[in-house]
Amino acid sequence: MARIIDRYGRRLTYVRISVTDRCNFRCRYCMPPSGIRWVPHEAILSYEEILGLCGVLEELGIEKIRFTGGEPLVRKGFVDFLYRLRERHPQLQVAVTTNGSLLKKWAHRLADLSLTALNISLDTISKDKFFYITRGGNLEEVISGIDAFRSHSDAPIKVNAVLIKDFNDNEEDISAIITFASSRKAIPRFIEFMPLDGDVWSCGRFISADNMIEVLRAMGYTRLFDEEGQNSGPAMYLQNPFTGQRVGIIAAVSRHFCSRCNRLRVTAMGEMRSCLFADSGVNLKEPLSSGDFEEVRNRIMECVAAKPQSWMGLKTSSQHMSQIGG
Ligand code: SAM
Numbered sequence: 370m371a372r373i374i375d376r377y378g379r380r381l382t383y384v385r386i387s388v389t390d391r392c393n394f395r396c397r398y399c400m401p402p403s404g405i406r407w408v409p410h411e412a413i414l415s416y417e418e419i420l421g422l423c424g425v426l427e428e429l430g431i432e433k434i435r436f437t438g439g440e441p442l443v444r445k446g447f448v449d450f451l452y453r454l455r456e457r458h459p460q461l462q463v464a465v466t467t468n469g470s471l472l473k474k475w476a477h478r479l480a481d482l483s484l485t486a487l488n489i490s491l492d493t494i495s496k497d498k499f500f501y502i503t504r505g506g507n508l509e510e511v512i513s514g515i516d517a518f519r520s521h522s523d524a525p526i527k528v529n530a531v532l533i534k535d536f537n538d539n540e541e542d543i544s545a546i547i548t549f550a551s552s553r554k555a556i557p558r559f560i561e562f563m564p565l566d567g568d569v570w571s572c573g574r575f576i577s578a579d580n581m582i583e584v585l586r587a588m589g590y591t592r593l594f595d596e597e598g599q600n601s602g603p604a605m606y607l608q609n610p611f612t613g614q615r616v617g618i619i620a621a622v623s624r625h626f627c628s629r630c631n632r633l634r635v636t637a638m639g640e641m642r643s644c645l646f647a648d649s650g651v652n653l654k655e656p657l658s659s660g661d662f663e664e665v666r667n668r669i670m671e672c673v674a675a676k677p678q679s680w681m682g683l684k685t686s687s688q689h690m691s692q693i694g695g
């Protein structure tokens with residue numbers, strides 16, 4: 370079996386592919402109120418091109434692919450595409466990250482796909498705060514989507530909340546998210562806000578993993594451990610020794626996990642990036658559209674060769690997370 374190992378000895382097994390830069394929300398930390406200038410449809414990877422890419426990735430030893438966006442469920446044909454992928458590449462682990470707003474409609478079909486994981490972004494379970502942070506999102510739609518998916522599937526669900534100073538970093542909000550997630554057999558995870566683009570939200574709203582641990586310890590989550598498993602993410606977990614409840618923390622900024630990074634990213638336009646914080650990558654759309662898979666392979670390896678040891682010191686991307694594929 371082929372393996373991709375970078376020049377720092379990290380084995381890369383995980384790729385995040387953005388299927389669209391478009392989204393029906395305008396989360397305050399992710400997008401400006403007016404949205405971003407959408408990429409024209411013909412400039413984004415077609416599903417056929419993504420299928421071709423997944424074939425090359427699997428040959429190269431990639432084991433897990435996560436589809437994200439923008440909001441993947443706003444792209445027409447996304448769930449049908451996942452079925453085609455499953456059929457062609459049954460061995461690949463497939464995961465999806467979604468804001469959950471359209472989940473109810475697709476829950477049944479998604480449940481039948483045996484996803485490795487479904488990650489749902491949910492920063493608060495207060496209806497008003499949710500409306501505020503997403504600039505117009507409806508919390509009830511997301512909750513009914515999660516419920517519909519859960520009623521059809523036992524697949525692992527993670528509820529991811531970006532913690533933002535003076536918005537949802539208090540014990541009451543944190544505890545409400547944990548209670549909600551556990552009531553749906555989901556794992557709650559708290560994510561450090563990444564100031565990717567200064568225009569969107571200032572660094573002053575940043576809450577560090579250390580702050581999160583302090584709050585969670587005070588709430589009884591005292592046992593700390595790292596996520597286990599080859600394709601597991603960069604989360605560390607705290608557990609309440611009495612209830613067994615686990616809570617994840619993703620410290621992408623303060624304790625960057627670069628030495629264990631096993632991932633590559635592909636933007637909706639087909640640019641592969643070796644690091645979330647890199648401001649450019651290699652163009653895969655061109656060889657994918659002409660079916661030149663040898664060249665796709667070469668360009669992927671070029672991207673791997675350029676993977677930095679750490680994002681520290683990189684000139685960070687001027688794009689929002691919705692464009693890069695969070
Ligand atoms: N629309 C989908 C969603 O919200 O789950 C998928 C794409 S979204 C860009 C993926 C994840 O990135 C979400 O969990 C979101 O909260 C997170 N995200 C976006 N901007 C972020 C930022 N500046 N810092 C930390 N997380 C961010």
Ligand code: SF4
Nearest residue numbers: 392394396399468691
């Ligand atoms: Fe859309 Fe997800 Fe960004 Fe929110 S975080 S604006 S849901 S892409």
